[in-house]
Amino acid sequence: MKQMTYGEAIREGMRIRMREDENVCIFGEDVGAFGGCFGVTAGLFDEFGDKRVRDTPISEGVIIGCAVGSAATGLRPIAELMFIDFLTVGMDQLVNQAAKMRYMFGGNISVPMVVRLPGGGGVSAAAQHSQSLEAWLTHVPGLKVVYPSTPQDALGLMLSAIDDEDPVMFVEHKAMYGMKGEVDDVIVPIKLGVGDIKRAGTDITVVATGKMVHEALKAAAKLEKEGISVEVIDPRTLYPLDKKMIFNSIEKTTRVVIATEEVKRGSFAGELAAMISESCFFNLDAPIKRVNALDTPIPFAPNLENFVLPNDVDIYNAVKEVMA
Amino acid sequence: MKISNETIIEMYEKMVKIRKFETRAMNLFAEGQVGGFVHLYIGEEAVATGACESLRDDDYITSTHRGHGHILAKGGDMKYMMAELFGKETGYCKGKGGSMHIADATKGILGANGIVGAGHNIATGAGLGIQYKGTDQVCACFFGDASTNQSTFHEGLNLASTWKLPVVFICENNGYGISVSQARHQNITDISQRAVSYNIPGITVDGNDVFAVFEAVQEAVARARKGQGPTLIECKTYRWRGHFEGDPTVYRPEGELEQWKKKDPIPRVEKYILDNQVMTQAEMDKLNEKIDALVEEAVDFALASKFPDISSAVEDVYTDIVEEGRSR
Numbered sequence: 001m002k003q004m005t006y007g008e009a010i011r012e013g014m015r016i017r018m019r020e021d022e023n024v025c026i027f028g029e030d031v032g033a034f035g036g037c038f039g040v041t042a043g044l045f046d047e048f049g050d051k052r053v054r055d056t057p058i059s060e061g062v063i064i065g066c067a068v069g070s071a072a073t074g075l076r077p078i079a080e081l082m083f084i085d086f087l088t089v090g091m092d093q094l095v096n097q098a099a100k101m102r103y104m105f106g107g108n109i110s111v112p113m114v115v116r117l118p119g120g121g122g123v124s125a126a127a128q129h130s131q132s133l134e135a136w137l138t139h140v141p142g143l144k145v146v147y148p149s150t151p152q153d154a155l156g157l158m159l160s161a162i163d164d165e166d167p168v169m170f171v172e173h174k175a176m177y178g179m180k181g182e183v184d185d186v187i188v189p190i191k192l193g194v195g196d197i198k199r200a201g202t203d204i205t206v207v208a209t210g211k212m213v214h215e216a217l218k219a220a221a222k223l224e225k226e227g228i229s230v231e232v233i234d235p236r237t238l239y240p241l242d243k244k245m246i247f248n249s250i251e252k253t254t255r256v257v258i259a260t261e262e263v264k265r266g267s268f269a270g271e272l273a274a275m276i277s278e279s280c281f282f283n284l285d286a287p288i289k290r291v292n293a294l295d296t297p298i299p300f301a302p303n304l305e306n307f308v309l310p311n312d313v314d315i316y317n318a319v320k321e322v323m324a
Numbered sequence: 325m326k327i328s329n330e331t332i333i334e335m336y337e338k339m340v341k342i343r344k345f346e347t348r349a350m351n352l353f354a355e356g357q358v359g360g361f362v363h364l365y366i367g368e369e370a371v372a373t374g375a376c377e378s379l380r381d382d383d384y385i386t387s388t389h390r391g392h393g394h395i396l397a398k399g400g401d402m403k404y405m406m407a408e409l410f411g412k413e414t415g416y417c418k419g420k421g422g423s424m425h426i427a428d429a430t431k432g433i434l435g436a437n438g439i440v441g442a443g444h445n446i447a448t449g450a451g452l453g454i455q456y457k458g459t460d461q462v463c464a465c466f467f468g469d470a471s472t473n474q475s476t477f478h479e480g481l482n483l484a485s486t487w488k489l490p491v492v493f494i495c496e497n498n499g500y501g502i503s504v505s506q507a508r509h510q511n512i513t514d515i516s517q518r519a520v521s522y523n524i525p526g527i528t529v530d531g532n533d534v535f536a537v538f539e540a541v542q543e544a545v546a547r548a549r550k551g552q553g554p555t556l557i558e559c560k561t562y563r564w565r566g567h568f569e570g571d572p573t574v575y576r577p578e579g580e581l582e583q584w585k586k587k588d589p590i591p592r593v594e595k596y597i598l599d600n601q602v603m604t605q606a607e608m609d610k611l612n613e614k615i616d617a618l619v620e621e622a623v624d625f626a627l628a629s630k631f632p633d634i635s636s637a638v639e640d641v642y643t644d645i646v647e648e649g650r651s652r
Contacts, residue, residue, distance in 0.1 A: 023456075025456065051456065056483065057479075057482060057483060057486065059479045059482065059483065061445055061475055061476055061479045062445045062448055062476070062479035062480055062482070062483045064445075065442075065444070065445020065446055065448060065449055065476065065479070065480065066445065066448055066449035066452050066483065067449060068445070068446050068449055069386075069434070069445065069446040069447060069448060069449020069450040069451070069452065069453065069463075070449040070450065070452045070453040070456065071449070072429075072434055072446070072449070072450065072453075073384060073434070073449070073450045073453035073454065073463075074453055074457065075452070075453050075456060075457075077449075092439055092442060092476075093442070093445055093446075096438075096439045096442065097437075097439070097442055097446060101427075101435060102640055102641070102642070102643070103420055103640050103641050104417060104420055104421045104425040104435075105416075105417050105420075105421055105425060105427035105429075105435055106415070106416065106417030106418035106419070106420050106421060106427075106640060107418070107639075107640040108416065108417065108427045108428065108429050108435075109427055109429050109434065109435065110643055141641045141647065142641055142642070144642070164643075165643040165644070166642045166643055166644075240645060
């Protein structure tokens with residue numbers, strides 16, 4: 001075991017594959033000598049040079065488009081968008097190009113590309129640099145969506161994302177880059193579509209993604225003292241989704257809370273709730289409860305942002321309500 | 325530049341192929357045999373033909389919604405194209421793409437594209453792939469005049485020029501973005517002027533003169549192969565049909581189409597061929613008959629093919645996942 005931060009783990013995953021495969025390359029805004037806005041690519045420019053770690057213009061459409069075109073012609077690019085919020089500028093290349101090419105061309109062309117997408121709030125970055133836009137991506141057939149919550153998962157999932165033959169959206173929570181965690185000495189890829197039980201429990205299931213996994217664990221620790229045993233499930237990949245793990249857990253606990261940092265309206269959490277009600281309705285002993293951000297843009301003032309974003313207290317309250 | 329007789333014949337054959345394929349597609353659409361959106365290339369044959377004549381099999385192209393001409397010029401097979409227009413399982417895309425989305429990876433055809441301007445960035449990416457691997461391939465990017473108002477035009481040309489990527493940007497200026505004339509959608513007449521912004525060569529040629537297109541693209545391809553970066557080539561041309569089949573073209577001034585028909589690129593080549601004794605009239609007639617037969621063969625092939633099995637609807641979304649179907 002060794003200690004690694006979440007950001008270092010993402011970097012390590014990229015470094016491992018870059019050492020093994022000449023066709024793996026990185027491009028994005030300030031990813032070169034500058035090391036990326038959050039320092040995630042630091043050192044890779046020195047190791048691999050400017051051919052494989054390239055600074056692009058501030059031009060998100062061509063960053064994603066370049067990933068599509070170079071993936072379709074034999075590279076395995078990793079494109080970094082500085083913030084997931086900037087997806088808007090390059091969305092056509094993702095939604096109408098990357099996601100569609102394989103299908104609409106009848107399997108003729110594949111686009112093995114990774115797009116790194118720092119998301120999430122909590123750092124006073126305000127409305128255009130704090131969003132959790134996972135649902136925009138999970139809504140699009142043809143994209144795979146990954147969202148690790150720990151360094152171990154970040155590393156294992158990055159390896160699988162690079163190995164994948166389809167476009168993989170790699171969502172990262174920017175407030176977790178410095179978070180430390182243990183990483184196995186033997187590094188193995190984590191298969192996409194395999195969730196993880198972050199804490200086993202028997203009374204209620206909390207399905208959480210990204211940073212909310214940690215909020216859920218905090219709430220679970222507190223609830224345990226009150227005699228409520230919480231099982232925390234982290235799907236790790238939003239598509240493909242480990243439905244089986246979620247449904248099995250609910251069958252056991254008969255109660256569920258879903259916690260994501262997205263605004264509630266139109267969220268991936270809503271999709272999870274719908275799936276659960278379709279498949280587990282008769283196993284449920286209480287209505288499904290969702291914990292999300294409020295339906296507002298993310299505000300700047302720390303007290304406002306803190307109020308808008310969901311946290312362990314909201315999960316605690318939701319669990320108490322569902323258990324009542 | 326001296327163009328060999330062999331090249332001239334090859335280009336003539338391709339132009340006739342495109343014209344005949346498109347004319348047949350037009351009729352099939354009118355008869356209701358082919359559905360969806362069909363955008364025909366009739367009148368613009370010299371552009372795709374002249375451009376692709378300088379490309380090798382291992383070079384790439386990106387195409388547009390008006391893509392049949394590009395696909396044929398790059399070596400696409402009429403049979404699989406026609407089958408795709410019919411939505412048959414033997415089509416290039418197994419019936420999932422239709423007229424607007426034909427691709428053939430084995431011929432470097434990175435797909436026709438229904439999003440105006442999407443190709444600029446994909447071609448730039450293909451250019452990056454080529455430069456990265458250090459080969460002397462190129463990518464030709466076809467696009468229309470109206471797409472040069474999309475942000476992708478600027479993004480793609482900016483990056484391709486900055487990184488000196490081997491991309492040839494070929495603008496088919498047919499004077500209209502659907503119903504809006506060029507004068508109403510941009511404040512310039514010659515789109516090649518925009519090359520100045522990227523410090524790359526920009527040239528405007530008569531897009532109905534296949535030799536002019538060939539020469540311009542050949543020079544641009546040579547530069548790209550040598551690592552000297554992209555070129556912007558504007559080919560002024562005209563589409564005889566509407567934006568799509570069924571478009572009543574009420575936006576065209578009276579007489580405009582007739583004026584352009586006088587500049588039909590195919591008789592111009594035929595005249596050159598006869599004047600310079602490249603072929604005899606009888607040889608040309610024979611070639612035309614051969615192509616007629618090929619088109620009919622393609623239609624027969626399409627008609628004889630099956631529609632795809634419904635189970636395939638959930639395949640090829642991903643390489644390793646088959647989506648859920650439904651019982652019906």
